[in-house]
Amino acid sequence: MELILEGIKKAFLLIFTFDPEVVGITLLSLQISGTATLISLVLGISVGATVALTQFSGRRFVVSLINTGMALPPVVVGLFVTISLWRNGPLGFMGLLYTPGAMILAQTVIATPIVTGISLAAIQQLPVKLQTQILALGATRFQMILILVKEAKLSLLAAVMAGFGGVISEVGASIMVGGNIKGYSRVLTTATVMETGRGNFDVAISLSIILMILAYLINLILTQIQQREKHR
Amino acid sequence: MSLEAPVLEVKNLEVIRGGVPVLSIPSLSIAESEVLFLIGPNGAGKSTLLQTLAALVKPSQGEIRFRGKKVGEDISLLSYRRRLAMILQEPLLFNTTVYKNVASGLKIRGMNKKEIEPIVIQTLDRFGISHLKDRSARTLSGGEARRTSIARAFATGPEILFLDEPFSALDPIIREAMMEDLEKVLRETGITTVFVTHDRIEALRLATRLGVMADGRIIQIGDVGEIMNHPENEIVASLVGVDTILQGKVIENRDRSVIISVSGKEIEAVGDIPPGTHVTLCIRPENVFITKTAPTGETSVRNTIKGRIDKIIPLGLYHKLSLDCGFPMVSYVTHHSLSSLLLKPGEEVFASFKATAIHVIQRKN
Numbered sequence: 111m112e113l114i115l116e117g118i119k120k121a122f123l124l125i126f127t128f129d130p131e132v133v134g135i136t137l138l139s140l141q142i143s144g145t146a147t148l149i150s151l152v153l154g155i156s157v158g159a160t161v162a163l164t165q166f167s168g169r170r171f172v173v174s175l176i177n178t179g180m181a182l183p184p185v186v187v188g189l190f191v192t193i194s195l196w197r198n199g200p201l202g203f204m205g206l207l208y209t210p211g212a213m214i215l216a217q218t219v220i221a222t223p224i225v226t227g228i229s230l231a232a233i234q235q236l237p238v239k240l241q242t243q244i245l246a247l248g249a250t251r252f253q254m255i256l257i258l259v260k261e262a263k264l265s266l267l268a269a270v271m272a273g274f275g276g277v278i279s280e281v282g283a284s285i286m287v288g289g290n291i292k293g294y295s296r297v298l299t300t301a302t303v304m305e306t307g308r309g310n311f312d313v314a315i316s317l318s319i320i321l322m323i324l325a326y327l328i329n330l331i332l333t334q335i336q337q338r339e340k341h342r
Numbered sequence: 343m344s345l346e347a348p349v350l351e352v353k354n355l356e357v358i359r360g361g362v363p364v365l366s367i368p369s370l371s372i373a374e375s376e377v378l379f380l381i382g383p384n385g386a387g388k389s390t391l392l393q394t395l396a397a398l399v400k401p402s403q404g405e406i407r408f409r410g411k412k413v414g415e416d417i418s419l420l421s422y423r424r425r426l427a428m429i430l431q432e433p434l435l436f437n438t439t440v441y442k443n444v445a446s447g448l449k450i451r452g453m454n455k456k457e458i459e460p461i462v463i464q465t466l467d468r469f470g471i472s473h474l475k476d477r478s479a480r481t482l483s484g485g486e487a488r489r490t491s492i493a494r495a496f497a498t499g500p501e502i503l504f505l506d507e508p509f510s511a512l513d514p515i516i517r518e519a520m521m522e523d524l525e526k527v528l529r530e531t532g533i534t535t536v537f538v539t540h541d542r543i544e545a546l547r548l549a550t551r552l553g554v555m556a557d558g559r560i561i562q563i564g565d566v567g568e569i570m571n572h573p574e575n576e577i578v579a580s581l582v583g584v585d586t587i588l589q590g591k592v593i594e595n596r597d598r599s600v601i602i603s604v605s606g607k608e609i610e611a612v613g614d615i616p617p618g619t620h621v622t623l624c625i626r627p628e629n630v631f632i633t634k635t636a637p638t639g640e641t642s643v644r645n646t647i648k649g650r651i652d653k654i655i656p657l658g659l660y661h662k663l664s665l666d667c668g669f670p671m672v673s674y675v676t677h678h679s680l681s682s683l684l685l686k687p688g689e690e691v692f693a694s695f696k697a698t699a700i701h702v703i704q705r706k707n
Contacts, residue, residue, distance in 0.1 A: 248498065
C-alpha cells in the first residue's frame, strides 16, 4: 500500500515539475499517435465511403475483412511491420525500423481498419434515398460523397476517438518497431512497460496517469463537439 | 423553337433489372406548365419512371429529350439534372440550418455566398419559413421540414419539378395545408410538374393530366375526368376509386340501354352492346344510395337491389358500407345518414343507382 501511495506522490511531483523526460515522452506519444490517426482518417474515410457506396462482387468479403481488421492484435501488426521493415524485408530499403516513422506506420495499420469500419457503418446508416436527393440537387458524384461524409460527421467523430484511443494506448507494436529508444522512440506506453519492469513504480505510475488524462481529455473534447453538433 | 415543343419527350424507354423489365414506356410527352399525375399501385414503376425521367436511373434503352435535346448527348446528365428538382417522400434535409438547406442546391452549383443570399431569402419568404432560417433542420416539425425541402427544391429555379409521394407520410391536416401551398406555387410559377402518388384525391385536385400505371407501363393517360368516369379496364377503375367492379353478361339491348345479368340479378346501364357480350361494370361508391325501404314511384334511378350490410368503415366525413347483394357492392354514406337510418352490420337495405352511373367495359373474348 505504501509503495502505491509513495508512487502516486512521486508521480504528481514528476508531472507538476514538468520533468523534461516525462514531457518529452508525452509529446512524442501525441505526435506519433496523432499523425497515425490523421493518416488513418484520410485512408479509412475514403475506403469506408467507397465501399459503402459501391456495389461490387466480393463486397461482403471486403466488409468482413474490414471488420476483422478492427480487432487486429497490435502485437501481430508489430510482428509484420517489423518483418517488412527488416533490412532484407520488402520495405527494408526505407531504413525505418526502430524510428518514430516505423511506429507511425504500425499505428496507422492498427487505426485504419477501425476508422474504415466505423466510416463504412456510418455512411451505410444514412438513408439510401439521400443519395438520390443529393444527385437530384445537381451534385456530381464527388460532391455527393463529400456531402454524405459531412452528414455522417457525428459518427465519424466516433471513428476519430476509437482510432486515437486504440493507438495511444497500444504498446505491443510500438515497442517492437520503435525499440523504445530513450529520447527518440520512447512513448508513454513503452516507457511504462520498461519502468515497471525495472521496479520504478513512481515513474510508471506518473506515465500511466498522464496516459489516462490524455485519453480522457481527447475524448472529452470530441464528446463536447459531438454533443454540441447534436443539439444545434 | 415552336411553342408546342414539349419540355420532356420520351421514346421507347425501358428499364430492365436482373433481366426483368420493370419499366416500359413506348412514348410520353410532357408539355410546358403541365401538371402530370401518375397513379398506380406499389411496384407499378411510378418511382422508377420518375427517377429515369430525372436522369437518376439509367434506362436500359430508349431516349429522353429535354426541350428537344437528347439527354446524355446534346445535354449532359449533370446540366440536365441542374435544371430540374425532385422532392421525395421523406424531406431528407441535411443536418444543418434551414437556411443552409435551402441554399444547398445553389452551393452545389458553385454559386458564392453573395449570389446565394438574396435567392435563399426570397425563397424562405415565399414558403413562409423565414422565421425558421437559423433553426437546425433536426428540430423541425413534419410540416416545417416538408416546407424546407420544397423550398430547397424551388431555390434553384427548376424547369421541371418531380414529386414522389411527397405528402403521403403526413397527417391529414398538415397534408391539406401542404397541398394548398403547393397548388399556389404551381399556379404562380407555372412550372412543369410530374407528380407520383397513390392518392387519387391529390390527383383530382392538381392534375391537368392523369396517367395510370401498372406493371411498369402507363395503361391509360389523359384528362382527369375522362379517366375517372371512363376507366379503360378494371385495374384503372379500382385505382381511380371505383370500388364496385362487377362481372356480367348483356342479356338485352333496348334502344341505347342494356340489361346486364350479374349473379342472376338484372342491372340496367346505358350503352349499345350486343346481347351475349361479357362486360365489367364499374360503379363509384358515391353514386350508390342507401335506403331502408324500396324507393317507390317515378324515379330516374333505374336500379334498386336488396342487400345486407356486411361492414361499416368510418372514413372521416364518410362511412364506407360494404354490402352483400349476392355480389359485393360499396357505398359511401354521410355520418348523418348513418345515424338517421340506424344502419348497422347485418341490416337489410336497398342500394339504388342510376343507369348513367354505371361505366360498362366490354371484355375481350
